[in-house]
Amino acid sequence: MKSIFLFLSFFLMQFSYSQSKAIITFAKTEHDFGTILEVNGPQTYEFKLKNTGTAPLVINNIEASCGCTTPEWSKAPIAAGKEGYVKVSFDPKDRPGSFSKTITVSSNATVPETILTIKGIVKERAKTIDDEYQYTLNGLKMTSSHVAMTRVYSNSSKKDVLDLYNSTDKPIVVQFDQIPSHLTISPAKLTVAPKQKAVVNFTFDATKKKDFGFVSDRVMVIIDNKRDSKNKITVSADIQEDFSKLTKAQLDATPKAGFNSTIHDLGLINSGEKKTFSFTLTNNGKTDLIVRKISSNCGCTVAKLQSMTIKPGQSTKIDVNFDAKGLTGKQNKTITVITNDPQNSTTILRIKGDIK
Numbered sequence: 001m002k003s004i005f006l007f008l009s010f011f012l013m014q015f016s017y018s019q020s021k022a023i024i025t026f027a028k029t030e031h032d033f034g035t036i037l038e039v040n041g042p043q044t045y046e047f048k049l050k051n052t053g054t055a056p057l058v059i060n061n062i063e064a065s066c067g068c069t070t071p072e073w074s075k076a077p078i079a080a081g082k083e084g085y086v087k088v089s090f091d092p093k094d095r096p097g098s099f100s101k102t103i104t105v106s107s108n109a110t111v112p113e114t115i116l117t118i119k120g121i122v123k124e125r126a127k128t129i130d131d132e133y134q135y136t137l138n139g140l141k142m143t144s145s146h147v148a149m150t151r152v153y154s155n156s157s158k159k160d161v162l163d164l165y166n167s168t169d170k171p172i173v174v175q176f177d178q179i180p181s182h183l184t185i186s187p188a189k190l191t192v193a194p195k196q197k198a199v200v201n202f203t204f205d206a207t208k209k210k211d212f213g214f215v216s217d218r219v220m221v222i223i224d225n226k227r228d229s230k231n232k233i234t235v236s237a238d239i240q241e242d243f244s245k246l247t248k249a250q251l252d253a254t255p256k257a258g259f260n261s262t263i264h265d266l267g268l269i270n271s272g273e274k275k276t277f278s279f280t281l282t283n284n285g286k287t288d289l290i291v292r293k294i295s296s297n298c299g300c301t302v303a304k305l306q307s308m309t310i311k312p313g314q315s316t317k318i319d320v321n322f323d324a325k326g327l328t329g330k331q332n333k334t335i336t337v338i339t340n341d342p343q344n345s346t347t348i349l350r351i352k353g354d355i356k
Contacts (some may be wrong), residue, residue, distance in 0.1 A: 022051055022056060022110070023053035023111075024183050025049060025050050026049045027048040029047070031088075031116075032118075033118070035121045036137065042091045045087070047085065049083065049086065051079065051080055052091065055108075056079055057109060059086075059106070060107055063103070064088075064101065068101070068103050069090050070091070071103055073085065088103055097121065097124075098121050099120060099121070101119070102116065102117050103118070128201055129165060138223045140165075147233065148160075149235070152206045152240070154237050155206070155207060155239050157203055158203070158204050160201075160204075161201055162199070162202060163176065164200060166193060169194050169195075173190075173223070174190055174192060176220070180217050182206070183202065183205070183217060184202070184203040184205070186203075211293070212241070214238050215236065243342035254287060254342050255310075256341055257282075257341040258283075261350050264277055264351050266354075268353070268355075268356060269324055269355055272326075275322045280334075280335070283310040283313065284310050285341065288309050288312070289309070293337075294338070295335070301335065303319075304318070305318055318337070327355045333337070335351070337349060
């Protein structure tokens with residue numbers, strides 16, 4: 001009889017323990033901030049929760065879907081019947097318009113994950129001079145230090161502007177120097193009155209550049225007749241061949257670039273070791289395939305093409321020399337091949353390896 005009693009007691013304890021679980025219950029799982037002003041800074045809301053289970057509730061972790069959202073929560077175990085919180089702070093800076101962010105709450109509850117949502121509309125604050133003109137050279141403020149032309153066809157030119165602002169109480173004389181022949185800046189010299197704005201026009205002529213792919217130039221900015229090697233702006237462009245006017249018949253007769261592989265794995269090699277290998281480029285089209293440009297993103301990688309023109313049905317080798325001198329750890333290098341294939345004008349060849 002005593003043995004039976006002990007067995008039943010143990011069974012009931014185990015049964016009771018197995019039934020003892022934490023249950024996380026939120027008063028609500030979504031909060032609408034409505035319209036908030038960017039100028040007012042971070043907004044906070046506290047989600048109330050309760051442990052409606054019979055075992056202590058432990059919140060293990062909380063992850064927000066955006067870096068603009070910062071969560072805080074009850075770190076200590078929440079006893080059965082007790083309350084806790086998840087506080088969420090949203091920073092509206094530079095995030096105008098509608099927003100909807102999620103917060104994933106992980107715990108030891110019967111349902112281990114709960115998704116909370118915050119949403120609203122951010123009303124953008126009025127832009128200041130410092131917001132609009134973020135790059136400064138000796139009192140002369142500019143909207144940027146980089147004039148990005150993005151895509152420019154090789155048979156055309158493209159225009160862009162750079163906005164200036166004189167933040168001082170005296171006139172500033174601005175002059176642009178070291179201007180390459182394919183770039184026109186107008187005016188190349190001007191005087192900006194105190195607390196006044198000015199606009200400079202840039203024209204990039206790709207027919208004079210005679211290049212393909214991403215290119216950039218550095219232009220010197222001379223302020224009040226004083227030269228400073230650090231005072232420069234960048235003008236960049238992505239020069240591409242214009243295939244937009246090709247007819248269907250012409251497209252059917254174009255060259256087609258095919259590679260035996262676009263990735264070469266060096267495996268594990270020693271620092272200072274040199275490796276030589278090749279990619280094969282084949283013309284699967286009907287007319288001559290012309291390689292416009294081949295370049296690598298690292299001086300450690302030298303790529304040479306055996307032939308710049310490949311007849312239909314023929315192939316050529318791209319010989320690559322990789323020098324691991326001064327390199328350690330995992331490496332990822334690229335070789336960009338630009339051709340006159342209208343369907344695949346730019347191909348990125350990748351080289352990877354682990355250098356010890």
